[in-house]
Each structure stands twice: as structure tokens, then as C-alpha cells.
Amino acid sequence: MDEVLLRSLTPSVLTVLVRRGADFAAAEDAVQEALVEALRTWPAGPPRDAKGWLVTVAWRKFLDQARADAARRRREDRVEEEPAPGPVPAVDDTLQLYFLCAHPSLTPGSAVALTLRAVGGLTTRQIAQAYLVPEATMAQRISRAKRTVAGVPFDRPGDVATVLRVLYLVFNEGYCGDVDLAAEAIRLTRQLAARIDHPEVAGLLALMLLHHARRAARIAPDGSLVPLAEQDRDRWDTALIAEGVGILRAALAHDRLGEFQAQAAIAALHADAPTAEETDWPQIVEWYDELTRLTDSPIVRLNRAVAVGQAHGPRAGLAALTALDASLPRHAAVAAYLHERDGDLATAARLYAEAARKAPNLAERDHLTRQAARLNTRRRL
């Protein structure tokens, strides 16, 4: 059965229920139940009209729950309550759903979980597996998120920037589980880009496509990370690169630069180089200058120092590095790389070992340990 089709129908099914007057939290639960039932029964007998089936089943689940709740309230309060008729907003409901699930009152972690369930159509179990937490924990995280946004009106325009932040997190910080979160993030960003003409939405989509294009070359068969300079560029997905570059060009033509467009521009310059040596580093430095201006992020300044080192030599890179706080994540790794290129292998080896101790993930730690080991071996010869 086509799970991606099922997921892609989720937001429209959910918004049908909300339009019929169901409140968001109850409607979202009902759609989730319908999804779980679809995953169970469709393989044996798929319905002819998938969306119609989902709407019917989700609505029935919603009514069952509403009746049970009403009966409980009658028992508890002896009060009859008529459900209030819901508003019928004249806006793009799916877009509203993105805004709601990334509402600024939510923590990033809850916004990610809620977006993946309500917009992405993933089951709680799939999300829990993707983030390596128990299903009960993820279920609670999602219920809490729904309680947090319970009072938020569904038809109010939201902030695109918060939605983009959430989609970026889904793309960038997923584990490698059964569900391909990077592919999901791209699907959700495509769906968003189809609904809203915004250069930063396009910029994020381009950024994702350009990085996704390198995926096959990024991880060696043994699971280790392959740095950009050492990647087999024949394994990059040229169709994805072409699509990403096209989307980025169109976005830049709006002349409303934002951080995702600038990041995508850097990724596009890497993608454009037939070999690592042919990379246009001076232009990449210029984009990092733009990014620094847009975000003033110390991480960006750190990456800029690497680019300066490539464009103007390791001494220039090290000079750029001296202005930065040495406690920044990956500072030691960058310093090690620049010292190695400058020919100071002893300092580089020591810094690689230090960077390995501070690495925030296993793949990076192993990579940095190998760098230190490589230099130490060479120095003994």
C-alpha cells in the first residue's frame, strides 16, 4: 500500500473534520485512529476512494468519542451540551494546520512531533521510533502540544518563519529509523511551497534538495561520515541538484534574501563544483558574509573561517578563527583542519583529539579520532 499517499491525505482529512465543527485536538485524535486503522486494513482491501474512506472513518471515530464524552459529562454534571458549530474559514486549511502545529507557544520538540503527526500523517509509534523514545512518551508529548494550542484560533494567519524552523529541524536532526525523516521533511516543505509564495520557503526547499542530493555519497558503506571534499561526486543526485538550483534561482529573483536562501546558495556552489578543488570559495565566503549579516550566528562565523581558509589560505582562516570563542562547538575541529593545512601537524593532531572528545555525535567523533590517528601515524614515520 502507498503509505506516502496516506500521509499526504492527512491534513485535508483533518481540516474536513475541523470544518465540520470538530475541535482540533479531538479531530486530530480521530484522524490518527483512522490512519492506524488504514495501515491495518488497507493492505488486505484498499478502498477505491482513499480520502473518502479516511474522512468517513475519522468522522465516525470523532462522533463515537464525542458521544462517549457527552455521556460521561451527563453522568458527571447532568448537563446537556450542544456542540458549538465550528467556523468555516475561507483560508487554506492545510496552511493553517502548518501554522498551528508550529505555533510559537510550543517548544521546538513538541512542534516537531505535532507537525509530523497532524500535517505529516505519521503514527505516534513511527514518530517515537524516529526519535528513539517510548511510544507512551511521544503520545504524551503530542497531547500536551495539543493542549498548549487548544485556545489558538484556527483561522488566524501564522508565522512562516516558525514553520520553516520546525521543518528544518525535522530534516536536519533525525535519526535513521524506518521512517525517512529527511524525505518527510522534503515532502512537507514541497507541500508548503505549493501553498505559499515565499522566497524563504523556496530557499529551505532548495537547501534540503541540495543536501539530500549528496546523501548517497555522505555515508560510507561502513556507516562512517565522508567529508564533502572526499565525497564521490558521481554519486550525487544530479536531478535533485538541478531542481534545487532552479528553485533557488527563482527565490533569489524576488530579491528578499533570507538565511535559508543564503545557506542554499552555499550548498549550490558546492554542488556546482566538478571537484572539491574547483569549488568557488571566494564566492562562498561572500555568502557567509551575507549569512553573518542575516543571523549573526557564531556557528556561521566558524563555517566562514573554514571558507576563508580555503579561499585565502590557512593563515587567513586561522586569523578569522581568533576572533571567535574557543568554546564553540566544532571550534577545535576547524582549528585542527586549518593547522594541518598550514603544515603544523603536531598542533593539528592535538586539536583533532580534543575535537573528538568534544564531538556532539558518534559519527563525528569517530571521524575526528581517525584524523588524529592519521596525523599521529604520519608523524611517527
Next chain:
Amino acid sequence: MAKYLLLKHYRGAPAPVNDVPMDQWSPQEVSAHVQYMNDFAARLEKTGEFVDGQALAPEGAWVRYDGEGRPPVTDGPFAETKDLIAGWMIIDVDSYERAVELAGELSAAPGAGGRPIHEWLEVRPFLAAPPTITE
């Protein structure tokens, strides 16, 4: 979100404020302590931050490979081992600050006299999955 291990030691951590061994408490104090730990875990499950919690027996053995075709060598337990882990809780939280806040609450578990133990807990970040976008 990021995962952290909250590590509890039988031995090896700095001395807590309320430093009375558990076998010197009253049975009610032991029960109150256990209840606090269970409630804490249940509360974290409700906030969507709980991953795992386990306790370890104090006595273990050291084991090592002893060559092809030979059974592993076991040794110990060694009474002098400095660092002895009692158990852990794994949490998945939005920030390091939140991890520290929760460790502080866990360290307030009641001990002798029903007063908080002020036990030192070790907070260790997990090595996460590598991010996709690095340049």
C-alpha cells in the same frame, strides 16, 4: 530535543548533604523515597520527556576475553572499585538547562528524616545522530 543520562552512584559521587545510608532509614522513609522516584518518572512520562529508568544491582563481575577457544575470564567484584553506578534515568529534553533542572528535582528525593538527600547526580549528554547540514 536531546537525550541525557542522569546517573546515580552507590559510590564515587561526592557526599550528599543528608548522608545517611538507606538501611539506617525508617521503612516509611524508604517507601517515601521509592514513591518519589516512581512519581518523578510518571511525571516525566506525562511531560513527554521520559525515555528509560533502570536500577542496577550493586554487585557485578569483571569479564574479559581470554583468547580463541577459551571461556572469558571473570573476576571481582572488587570492593575497592571507586565508581559504582546504582542506576540511571534517560530523559529527552529541549535543552541542557532543562536536563539540569530535572536532575535537581530528582536529587531532592527524600531520605532520612523525610528530608531531601541532596544527592549528587551525574548529567551526561548522549552522542546524538549527526546533523545533515554542516557547512
